[in-house]
Amino acid sequence: MAGDTVALNAAPGLDAAALADWRARALALEAAVAGAVIGQDAAIRLLTIALFARGHVLLEGDVGVGKTTLLRAFARTLGGPFGRIEGTVDLMPNDLVYHAYIDADGQPRIEPGPLLAPGEDMAVFFFNEINRARPQVHSLLLRVMAERSVSAFNREHRFPHLTVFADRNKVEKEETFELPSAARDRFMFEVAVTMPTDPALRRRLMTDPRYHDTDALIDALPAGIVDHRQLNAVGAAIQREVRVSDALADYALRLWDATHAPGALGIALDRVDMSRLILAGASPRGMSLLLRAARVAAWLDGRDYVVPEDLRGLLAEAIAHRVFFMPVYQARAAELARALIGEILRRVPAP
Numbered sequence: 641m642a643g644d645t646v647a648l649n650a651a652p653g654l655d656a657a658a659l660a661d662w663r664a665r666a667l668a669l670e671a672a673v674a675g676a677v678i679g680q681d682a683a684i685r686l687l688t689i690a691l692f693a694r695g696h697v698l699l700e701g702d703v704g705v706g707k708t709t710l711l712r713a714f715a716r717t718l719g720g721p722f723g724r725i726e727g728t729v730d731l732m733p734n735d736l737v738y739h740a741y742i743d744a745d746g747q748p749r750i751e752p753g754p755l756l757a758p759g760e761d762m763a764v765f766f767f768n769e770i771n772r773a774r775p776q777v778h779s780l781l782l783r784v785m786a787e788r789s790v791s792a793f794n795r796e797h798r799f800p801h802l803t804v805f806a807d808r809n810k811v812e813k814e815e816t817f818e819l820p821s822a823a824r825d826r827f828m829f830e831v832a833v834t835m836p837t838d839p840a841l842r843r844r845l846m847t848d849p850r851y852h853d854t855d856a857l858i859d860a861l862p863a864g865i866v867d868h869r870q871l872n873a874v875g876a877a878i879q880r881e882v883r884v885s886d887a888l889a890d891y892a893l894r895l896w897d898a899t900h901a902p903g904a905l906g907i908a909l910d911r912v913d914m915s916r917l918i919l920a921g922a923s924p925r926g927m928s929l930l931l932r933a934a935r936v937a938a939w940l941d942g943r944d945y946v947v948p949e950d951l952r953g954l955l956a957e958a959i960a961h962r963v964f965f966m967p968v969y970q971a972r973a974a975e976l977a978r979a980l981i982g983e984i985l986r987r988v989p990a991p
Contacts, residue, residue, distance in 0.1 A: 654877040659939070662866075662874050666692060666940060669865045673713045676857050677706055678844060679836025685940070686831050686957055687714055687805075693936045694875045695828025695929055696785050696804040698770070698819075698961075707807040707833050711766055712858050719864025720763025720801065725754045727772035733780040737792040755784065756792060762799050763868035767806040771816040778823045785826040801868050807833075821964060828929045829957040875936075882935035883945045887991040892951060896927050898984040899963050905987040909979050912969065917976070919964040926962040933958055948990035956981045 654662070670688050674681060683699070687710070690697045699707045715722045725736060736755040743749045751757070755765060767773070767781065781804070784790050789798045806827075808816075824830070836842055845851050884892075898905055900921030903914040934950040941950075960977040969976060 654873060656881070659874070659877055659881060663939060663942070665866045669714075669717045672717050672861055672865060673710070676713050676861055677710045678851075679838060679841040680706060680710060680833060683710060683831050683833050686829050686954075687711075688940065689933050689936045689954070690828050691718065691803060691871065692875055692878060692939070693828060693929070693932045694803070694872060695933065696826060697806070698824070698827040698830045699805070699807040699833050700830060701807075701809075701833035702835070703809055705833050705835050708768060709854050709857070710833065711764075711805040711807060712854075713861060714805070715764040715766060716858050716861045716863055717865045718763050718803075718868050719866070720868040721758035721761055722764050722766070723754045723758045723762055724766040724768065727767060727769040727777075729772055729774070731773045731777055733776050736777065736780060737790060752793075755790060756797060760798055760800075761869070762802055765799075765802060765804050767804065769809060770806040771808040771819060773817065775817055775820060778817070778819055782820075782823050782826060785823075801871060824961050825923055825925060827961065828933060829954075830961040831957055878936055878939050879932060881944055882938050884931060884935070885945065885991075888946050888948065888951070891948060891988070891991050892927060892931060894988050895951065895955065895959075895984060896922055898988055899959060899980075902980060902984065905984070907980070907983045907987055909976060909983070912976065916966050917969060917980075919966050922959045922962045926959055930954060930958040952985055952990065955985060 666688055670684055673684050673687075677684065687697055691714070699711065701707050725731070734753075736753050738750050738753045738756070740748060740750050758765075765784070770778075770781075780790070784799070784802070785804050788800060788802050789796055791797070808819075836845070850857060898907075900918060902918065908914060909917070930951065931946075933954050934946045937950045937954060938944070938946045956978060960981050963977050963980065965973050965976060
Protein backbone atom coordinates (compact mmCIF):
# COMPACT_ATOMS: atom_id res chain seq x y z
CA MET A 641 0.00 0.00 0.00
CA ALA A 642 2.88 2.35 0.72
CA GLY A 643 3.98 2.35 -2.92
CA ASP A 644 0.46 3.24 -4.08
CA THR A 645 0.18 6.04 -1.50
CA VAL A 646 3.47 7.62 -2.54
CA ALA A 647 2.39 7.63 -6.18
CA LEU A 648 -0.83 9.43 -5.34
CA ASN A 649 0.58 11.95 -2.89
CA ALA A 650 3.46 12.89 -5.19
CA ALA A 651 1.10 14.10 -7.92
CA PRO A 652 0.68 17.84 -8.59
CA GLY A 653 -2.63 19.52 -7.80
CA LEU A 654 -5.55 20.28 -10.13
CA ASP A 655 -8.16 22.99 -9.61
CA ALA A 656 -11.94 22.53 -9.61
CA ALA A 657 -12.28 23.48 -13.28
CA ALA A 658 -9.70 20.90 -14.32
CA LEU A 659 -11.45 18.22 -12.25
CA ALA A 660 -14.76 19.07 -13.92
CA ASP A 661 -13.13 18.67 -17.33
CA TRP A 662 -11.68 15.32 -16.25
CA ARG A 663 -15.08 14.16 -15.05
CA ALA A 664 -16.47 14.85 -18.54
CA ARG A 665 -13.63 12.78 -20.02
CA ALA A 666 -14.26 9.94 -17.57
CA LEU A 667 -17.95 9.85 -18.52
CA ALA A 668 -17.01 9.94 -22.21
CA LEU A 669 -14.73 6.95 -21.64
CA GLU A 670 -17.60 5.10 -19.96
CA ALA A 671 -19.97 5.91 -22.80
CA ALA A 672 -17.49 4.69 -25.42
CA VAL A 673 -16.94 1.39 -23.62
CA ALA A 674 -20.68 0.93 -23.02
CA GLY A 675 -21.27 1.27 -26.75
CA ALA A 676 -19.04 -1.72 -27.42
CA VAL A 677 -19.80 -3.84 -24.34
CA ILE A 678 -23.55 -3.69 -23.89
CA GLY A 679 -25.41 -4.78 -20.79
CA GLN A 680 -22.44 -4.29 -18.45
CA ASP A 681 -23.07 -0.80 -17.09
CA ALA A 682 -22.38 -1.75 -13.47
CA ALA A 683 -19.04 -3.39 -14.30
CA ILE A 684 -18.06 -0.44 -16.52
CA ARG A 685 -18.71 2.01 -13.68
CA LEU A 686 -16.64 -0.10 -11.26
CA LEU A 687 -13.69 -0.22 -13.68
CA THR A 688 -13.93 3.53 -14.21
CA ILE A 689 -13.88 4.09 -10.45
CA ALA A 690 -10.85 1.83 -10.09
CA LEU A 691 -8.96 3.68 -12.84
CA PHE A 692 -9.40 7.07 -11.18
CA ALA A 693 -8.86 5.65 -7.69
CA ARG A 694 -5.66 4.05 -9.07
CA GLY A 695 -6.65 0.52 -8.13
CA HIS A 696 -6.38 -2.84 -9.85
CA VAL A 697 -9.37 -4.99 -10.87
CA LEU A 698 -10.11 -8.72 -11.10
CA LEU A 699 -13.09 -9.82 -13.20
CA GLU A 700 -14.80 -13.16 -12.70
CA GLY A 701 -17.55 -14.73 -14.78
CA ASP A 702 -18.68 -17.56 -17.00
CA VAL A 703 -17.13 -18.34 -20.36
CA GLY A 704 -18.08 -15.94 -23.15
CA VAL A 705 -19.77 -13.19 -21.10
CA GLY A 706 -17.37 -10.51 -22.33
CA LYS A 707 -14.71 -10.21 -19.62
CA THR A 708 -11.81 -10.00 -22.05
CA THR A 709 -13.70 -7.69 -24.40
CA LEU A 710 -14.51 -5.35 -21.52
CA LEU A 711 -10.88 -5.13 -20.41
CA ARG A 712 -9.62 -4.66 -23.95
CA ALA A 713 -12.15 -1.86 -24.47
CA PHE A 714 -10.87 -0.04 -21.40
CA ALA A 715 -7.26 -0.48 -22.47
CA ARG A 716 -8.13 0.95 -25.91
CA THR A 717 -10.01 3.99 -24.66
CA LEU A 718 -7.43 4.64 -21.95
CA GLY A 719 -4.59 4.66 -24.46
CA GLY A 720 -0.92 4.21 -23.71
CA PRO A 721 1.28 1.11 -24.00
CA PHE A 722 -0.46 -2.16 -23.21
CA GLY A 723 0.94 -5.52 -22.06
CA ARG A 724 -0.84 -8.86 -21.98
CA ILE A 725 -0.20 -12.45 -21.00
CA GLU A 726 -2.31 -15.59 -21.01
CA GLY A 727 -2.37 -17.67 -17.84
CA THR A 728 -1.33 -21.29 -18.39
CA VAL A 729 -0.37 -24.10 -16.03
CA ASP A 730 3.23 -24.11 -17.32
CA LEU A 731 3.72 -20.32 -17.11
CA MET A 732 6.70 -19.34 -14.94
CA PRO A 733 7.64 -15.94 -13.43
CA ASN A 734 10.47 -15.40 -15.91
CA ASP A 735 7.97 -15.67 -18.77
CA LEU A 736 6.58 -12.29 -17.71
CA VAL A 737 9.93 -10.49 -17.85
CA TYR A 738 11.83 -12.11 -20.72
CA HIS A 739 11.74 -14.80 -23.38
CA ALA A 740 14.69 -16.68 -24.84
CA TYR A 741 14.88 -18.01 -28.39
CA ILE A 742 17.25 -19.04 -31.17
CA ASP A 743 17.45 -16.51 -33.99
CA ALA A 744 17.81 -17.16 -37.74
CA ASP A 745 21.59 -17.39 -37.38
CA GLY A 746 21.35 -20.04 -34.70
CA GLN A 747 22.36 -17.62 -31.92
CA PRO A 748 20.60 -17.48 -28.56
CA ARG A 749 18.67 -14.28 -27.94
CA ILE A 750 16.86 -12.82 -24.93
CA GLU A 751 14.13 -10.23 -25.39
CA PRO A 752 11.92 -8.40 -22.88
CA GLY A 753 8.73 -10.26 -22.03
CA PRO A 754 5.16 -8.89 -21.98
CA LEU A 755 5.68 -7.07 -18.69
CA LEU A 756 8.74 -5.15 -19.91
CA ALA A 757 8.24 -4.88 -23.67
CA PRO A 758 5.68 -2.02 -23.49
CA GLY A 759 8.15 0.10 -21.52
CA GLU A 760 7.89 1.98 -18.25
CA ASP A 761 5.13 4.21 -19.64
CA MET A 762 2.80 1.17 -19.71
CA ALA A 763 -0.82 2.05 -18.91
CA VAL A 764 -2.43 -1.40 -18.63
CA PHE A 765 -1.17 -4.91 -18.02
CA PHE A 766 -3.84 -7.53 -18.72
CA PHE A 767 -3.50 -11.00 -17.18
CA ASN A 768 -5.98 -13.30 -18.89
CA GLU A 769 -7.18 -16.34 -16.87
CA ILE A 770 -4.95 -15.51 -13.94
CA ASN A 771 -6.08 -18.55 -11.97
CA ARG A 772 -4.39 -20.84 -14.51
CA ALA A 773 -0.98 -19.43 -13.50
CA ARG A 774 1.12 -20.94 -10.73
CA PRO A 775 1.52 -19.34 -7.27
CA GLN A 776 5.10 -18.35 -8.19
CA VAL A 777 3.69 -16.15 -10.96
CA HIS A 778 1.15 -14.65 -8.57
CA SER A 779 4.03 -13.72 -6.26
CA LEU A 780 5.77 -11.74 -9.00
CA LEU A 781 2.52 -10.07 -9.97
CA LEU A 782 2.01 -9.13 -6.32
CA ARG A 783 5.09 -6.89 -6.37
CA VAL A 784 4.06 -5.35 -9.67
CA MET A 785 0.63 -4.50 -8.24
CA ALA A 786 1.89 -3.35 -4.85
CA GLU A 787 4.91 -1.32 -5.89
CA ARG A 788 4.40 -0.84 -9.64
CA SER A 789 7.94 -2.09 -10.20
CA VAL A 790 9.92 -5.24 -10.97
CA SER A 791 13.62 -6.14 -10.97
CA ALA A 792 15.01 -7.55 -14.22
CA PHE A 793 18.14 -7.29 -16.36
CA ASN A 794 20.13 -5.99 -13.37
CA ARG A 795 17.93 -2.96 -12.73
CA GLU A 796 14.58 -1.94 -11.35
CA HIS A 797 11.84 -1.16 -13.85
CA ARG A 798 9.12 1.18 -12.60
CA PHE A 799 5.59 1.54 -14.00
CA PRO A 800 4.15 4.65 -12.34
CA HIS A 801 1.01 4.78 -14.52
CA LEU A 802 0.17 1.08 -14.46
CA THR A 803 -3.24 -0.47 -13.82
CA VAL A 804 -3.44 -4.27 -13.67
CA PHE A 805 -6.56 -5.91 -15.07
CA ALA A 806 -7.05 -9.63 -14.64
CA ASP A 807 -9.84 -12.07 -15.27
CA ARG A 808 -10.65 -15.61 -14.30
CA ASN A 809 -13.16 -18.16 -15.47
CA LYS A 810 -15.33 -19.32 -12.59
CA VAL A 811 -16.59 -22.44 -14.40
CA GLU A 812 -13.50 -24.49 -15.23
CA LYS A 813 -11.41 -25.51 -12.21
CA GLU A 814 -9.13 -28.04 -13.94
CA GLU A 815 -5.47 -26.99 -13.91
CA THR A 816 -6.19 -23.83 -11.94
CA PHE A 817 -4.69 -22.34 -8.78
CA GLU A 818 -6.45 -20.27 -6.15
CA LEU A 819 -5.05 -16.78 -5.79
CA PRO A 820 -3.36 -16.28 -2.41
CA SER A 821 -5.02 -13.87 0.00
CA ALA A 822 -2.16 -11.36 -0.34
CA ALA A 823 -2.65 -11.18 -4.11
CA ARG A 824 -6.44 -10.87 -3.84
CA ASP A 825 -6.04 -8.09 -1.28
CA ARG A 826 -4.11 -6.05 -3.86
CA PHE A 827 -7.13 -5.88 -6.15
CA MET A 828 -9.30 -2.89 -5.33
CA PHE A 829 -12.34 -4.70 -6.72
CA GLU A 830 -13.39 -8.21 -7.64
CA VAL A 831 -16.17 -7.71 -10.16
CA ALA A 832 -18.66 -10.34 -11.28
CA VAL A 833 -19.47 -10.14 -15.00
CA THR A 834 -22.75 -11.85 -15.82
CA MET A 835 -24.87 -12.34 -18.91
CA PRO A 836 -27.28 -9.45 -19.60
CA THR A 837 -30.82 -10.17 -18.43
CA ASP A 838 -32.57 -7.79 -20.86
CA PRO A 839 -33.92 -9.92 -23.76
CA ALA A 840 -33.39 -7.06 -26.22
CA LEU A 841 -29.69 -6.80 -25.33
CA ARG A 842 -29.25 -10.55 -25.52
CA ARG A 843 -30.87 -10.57 -28.95
CA ARG A 844 -28.46 -7.84 -30.13
CA LEU A 845 -25.46 -9.80 -28.87
CA MET A 846 -26.71 -12.88 -30.66
CA THR A 847 -27.80 -11.39 -34.00
CA ASP A 848 -25.92 -8.11 -34.59
CA PRO A 849 -22.74 -8.82 -36.65
CA ARG A 850 -21.02 -5.86 -34.99
CA TYR A 851 -20.63 -7.93 -31.82
CA HIS A 852 -19.34 -11.01 -33.62
CA ASP A 853 -15.91 -9.58 -34.51
CA THR A 854 -14.24 -8.54 -31.26
CA ASP A 855 -11.10 -7.15 -32.91
CA ALA A 856 -13.08 -4.87 -35.21
CA LEU A 857 -15.30 -3.83 -32.31
CA ILE A 858 -12.32 -2.79 -30.20
CA ASP A 859 -10.49 -1.12 -33.09
CA ALA A 860 -13.55 1.05 -33.76
CA LEU A 861 -13.34 2.61 -30.28
CA PRO A 862 -11.65 6.01 -29.93
CA ALA A 863 -8.14 5.59 -28.55
CA GLY A 864 -6.78 7.62 -25.69
CA ILE A 865 -9.90 9.42 -24.49
CA VAL A 866 -7.95 10.16 -21.32
CA ASP A 867 -4.20 10.61 -20.88
CA HIS A 868 -3.05 7.77 -18.66
CA ARG A 869 0.04 9.75 -17.62
CA GLN A 870 -2.18 12.23 -15.79
CA LEU A 871 -4.32 9.74 -13.88
CA ASN A 872 -2.12 9.85 -10.77
CA ALA A 873 -2.53 13.62 -10.57
CA VAL A 874 -6.28 13.42 -11.16
CA GLY A 875 -6.64 10.64 -8.61
CA ALA A 876 -4.76 12.65 -5.99
CA ALA A 877 -6.90 15.73 -6.66
CA ILE A 878 -10.12 13.74 -6.27
CA GLN A 879 -8.94 12.39 -2.92
CA ARG A 880 -8.15 15.92 -1.73
CA GLU A 881 -11.29 17.62 -2.98
CA VAL A 882 -14.03 15.07 -2.15
CA ARG A 883 -14.94 15.22 1.55
CA VAL A 884 -15.75 12.37 3.93
CA SER A 885 -17.68 13.61 6.96
CA ASP A 886 -17.06 12.36 10.49
CA ALA A 887 -20.44 10.62 10.40
CA LEU A 888 -19.46 8.78 7.20
CA ALA A 889 -16.11 7.80 8.69
CA ASP A 890 -17.89 6.40 11.77
CA TYR A 891 -20.25 4.47 9.49
CA ALA A 892 -17.27 2.99 7.63
CA LEU A 893 -15.72 1.94 10.93
CA ARG A 894 -18.93 0.16 11.95
CA LEU A 895 -19.01 -1.66 8.60
CA TRP A 896 -15.39 -2.66 9.14
CA ASP A 897 -16.04 -3.95 12.66
CA ALA A 898 -18.96 -5.98 11.34
CA THR A 899 -16.70 -7.92 8.95
CA HIS A 900 -14.66 -9.08 11.95
CA ALA A 901 -17.52 -9.85 14.37
CA PRO A 902 -20.81 -10.23 12.48
CA GLY A 903 -22.28 -12.27 15.33
CA ALA A 904 -22.26 -9.17 17.52
CA LEU A 905 -24.92 -7.70 15.22
CA GLY A 906 -27.08 -10.79 15.48
CA ILE A 907 -26.30 -11.81 11.90
CA ALA A 908 -27.13 -15.43 11.10
CA LEU A 909 -26.44 -17.23 7.81
CA ASP A 910 -28.00 -20.47 6.61
CA ARG A 911 -26.18 -23.61 7.79
CA VAL A 912 -23.41 -21.56 9.46
CA ASP A 913 -22.09 -21.57 13.02
CA MET A 914 -21.36 -17.84 13.26
CA SER A 915 -18.90 -18.35 16.12
CA ARG A 916 -16.71 -20.44 13.78
CA LEU A 917 -17.17 -18.49 10.54
CA ILE A 918 -14.66 -15.64 10.40
CA LEU A 919 -10.93 -16.28 10.09
CA ALA A 920 -10.10 -12.65 9.25
CA GLY A 921 -12.22 -9.61 8.45
CA ALA A 922 -11.46 -6.79 6.05
CA SER A 923 -7.91 -5.41 6.16
CA PRO A 924 -6.94 -1.78 6.79
CA ARG A 925 -5.81 -1.63 3.14
CA GLY A 926 -9.21 -2.82 2.03
CA MET A 927 -11.07 -0.16 3.98
CA SER A 928 -8.67 2.53 2.79
CA LEU A 929 -9.29 1.47 -0.81
CA LEU A 930 -13.05 1.44 -0.19
CA LEU A 931 -12.97 5.08 0.98
CA ARG A 932 -10.72 5.98 -1.94
CA ALA A 933 -13.17 4.40 -4.35
CA ALA A 934 -16.16 6.05 -2.65
CA ARG A 935 -14.62 9.49 -3.23
CA VAL A 936 -14.29 8.71 -6.95
CA ALA A 937 -17.88 7.43 -7.08
CA ALA A 938 -19.06 10.71 -5.56
CA TRP A 939 -16.95 12.70 -8.05
CA LEU A 940 -18.37 10.80 -11.01
CA ASP A 941 -21.86 11.63 -9.72
CA GLY A 942 -20.92 15.33 -9.61
CA ARG A 943 -20.54 15.68 -5.84
CA ASP A 944 -17.64 16.88 -3.70
CA TYR A 945 -18.78 14.84 -0.68
CA VAL A 946 -19.36 11.13 -0.01
CA VAL A 947 -22.82 9.84 0.93
CA PRO A 948 -23.70 6.47 2.51
CA GLU A 949 -24.79 5.03 -0.83
CA ASP A 950 -21.29 5.53 -2.21
CA LEU A 951 -19.99 3.15 0.46
CA ARG A 952 -22.92 0.77 0.30
CA GLY A 953 -22.77 0.50 -3.47
CA LEU A 954 -19.10 -0.51 -3.43
CA LEU A 955 -18.87 -2.62 -0.27
CA ALA A 956 -19.43 -6.03 -1.88
CA GLU A 957 -16.91 -5.56 -4.71
CA ALA A 958 -14.31 -3.90 -2.46
CA ILE A 959 -14.61 -6.04 0.68
CA ALA A 960 -16.14 -9.47 -0.06
CA HIS A 961 -12.82 -10.89 -1.32
CA ARG A 962 -11.05 -9.56 1.76
CA VAL A 963 -13.14 -11.51 4.29
CA PHE A 964 -11.66 -14.95 4.97
CA PHE A 965 -13.52 -17.88 6.46
CA MET A 966 -12.55 -20.85 8.59
CA PRO A 967 -11.51 -23.91 6.50
CA VAL A 968 -14.79 -25.71 7.19
CA TYR A 969 -16.62 -22.97 5.25
CA GLN A 970 -14.03 -22.27 2.58
CA ALA A 971 -15.84 -24.30 -0.09
CA ARG A 972 -18.79 -21.91 0.25
CA ALA A 973 -16.66 -18.76 0.49
CA ALA A 974 -18.04 -16.92 -2.54
CA GLU A 975 -21.65 -17.57 -1.55
CA LEU A 976 -21.11 -16.74 2.12
CA ALA A 977 -19.12 -13.55 1.47
CA ARG A 978 -21.91 -12.01 -0.61
CA ALA A 979 -24.57 -13.10 1.88
CA LEU A 980 -22.56 -11.71 4.78
CA ILE A 981 -22.03 -8.34 3.10
CA GLY A 982 -25.75 -8.14 2.36
CA GLU A 983 -26.60 -8.77 6.01
CA ILE A 984 -24.01 -6.26 7.22
CA LEU A 985 -25.53 -3.59 4.98
CA ARG A 986 -28.96 -4.46 6.34
CA ARG A 987 -27.95 -4.46 10.01
CA VAL A 988 -25.52 -1.51 10.24
CA PRO A 989 -27.57 1.70 10.22
CA ALA A 990 -26.43 4.41 7.81
CA PRO A 991 -26.17 8.00 9.02
